[in-house]
Amino acid sequence: MKQMSFLSLLFLSITSIINLSCKKDNNTDNGSGNTNTVPAVYLKIYGATSITSDGTFITIKTNGNPDHKSVYYPNGNALYETFSGTTFGGNTFTKNPNSIITQNYTFKIPLNPTVASTHAATPLGAMGVAVNGIPLYNQYAGPAQPLTNEVMSFDQYWGHPTATGRYHYHVEPLYLTTVKATKSSLMGFLLDGFPVYGPEENGAAVTNAMLDAYHGHTHATADYPNGIYHYHITNTDPYINGSGYYGTPGTVTQ
Numbered sequence: 001m002k003q004m005s006f007l008s009l010l011f012l013s014i015t016s017i018i019n020l021s022c023k024k025d026n027n028t029d030n031g032s033g034n035t036n037t038v039p040a041v042y043l044k045i046y047g048a049t050s051i052t053s054d055g056t057f058i059t060i061k062t063n064g065n066p067d068h069k070s071v072y073y074p075n076g077n078a079l080y081e082t083f084s085g086t087t088f089g090g091n092t093f094t095k096n097p098n099s100i101i102t103q104n105y106t107f108k109i110p111l112n113p114t115v116a117s118t119h120a121a122t123p124l125g126a127m128g129v130a131v132n133g134i135p136l137y138n139q140y141a142g143p144a145q146p147l148t149n150e151v152m153s154f155d156q157y158w159g160h161p162t163a164t165g166r167y168h169y170h171v172e173p174l175y176l177t178t179v180k181a182t183k184s185s186l187m188g189f190l191l192d193g194f195p196v197y198g199p200e201e202n203g204a205a206v207t208n209a210m211l212d213a214y215h216g217h218t219h220a221t222a223d224y225p226n227g228i229y230h231y232h233i234t235n236t237d238p239y240i241n242g243s244g245y246y247g248t249p250g251t252v253t254q
């Protein structure tokens with residue numbers, strides 16, 4: 001009897017240790033500490049290396065390498081492909097001197113975006129993230145400078161790298177709208193957490209005249225059946241965003 005109790009106690013102790021170990025493993029989320037459920041719509045950001053939620057913000061990490069071919073990959077890279085001829089806007093393609101370099105982006109966007117009382121201007125550099133993990137840039141080449149001299153350097157999928165190797169899109173991401181998804185698909189999110197959709201809706205092109213000053217409008221979408229404010233990409237300036245964020249932007253580190 002006494003021996004049985006000892007064995008029972010030993011068994012219970014071992015079971016407790018195993019349970020504790022398992023519980024610890026289940027609650028550890030690769031060290032980020034963010035264990036909240038990520039809503040399914042954010043999992044459409046297939047180019048992310050990780051997506052986590054702390055219940056207030058969604059944190060998206062990407063390496064900034066496009067998942068499509070580009071003349072801007074270093075010659076020898078599997079995704080390098082030569083390109084010449086006509087690019088965005090009917091311009092003759094003129095390669096810029098830069099090459100794609102792997103980056104380390106962390107986009108932190110509000111989980112429940114709301115309209116802001118004052119609409120912050122979008123920055124030069126990343127103002128959002130496309131579903132393939134590539135940053136979205138605004139309609140300027142420099143402070144209040146149009147993209148006139150930049151569009152001719154857009155590659156076969158209408159992106160190009162900065163001098164620091166940061167590949168980005170200022171206009172329609174052609175790979176996403178024509179190969180990976182469609183012209184009416186979810187294209188990504190701006191830093192304020194509001195989604196960005198492609199240049200068509202219900203089979204027709206979206207024009208700037210159909211959108212507000214920030215380049216969006218509100219109605220139900222496939223991903224948000226209850227309706228949501230969303231930006232649209234159009235084929236004329238300002239392309240993705242108008243005069244600032246509709247909501248309050250989160251942050252990006254690079």
Ligand SMILES: [Zn+2]
Pocket residue numbers: 137150160168170
């Ligand atoms: Zn650019």
Ligand SMILES: [Zn+2]
Pocket residue numbers: 197201217219230232
């Ligand atoms: Zn719409």
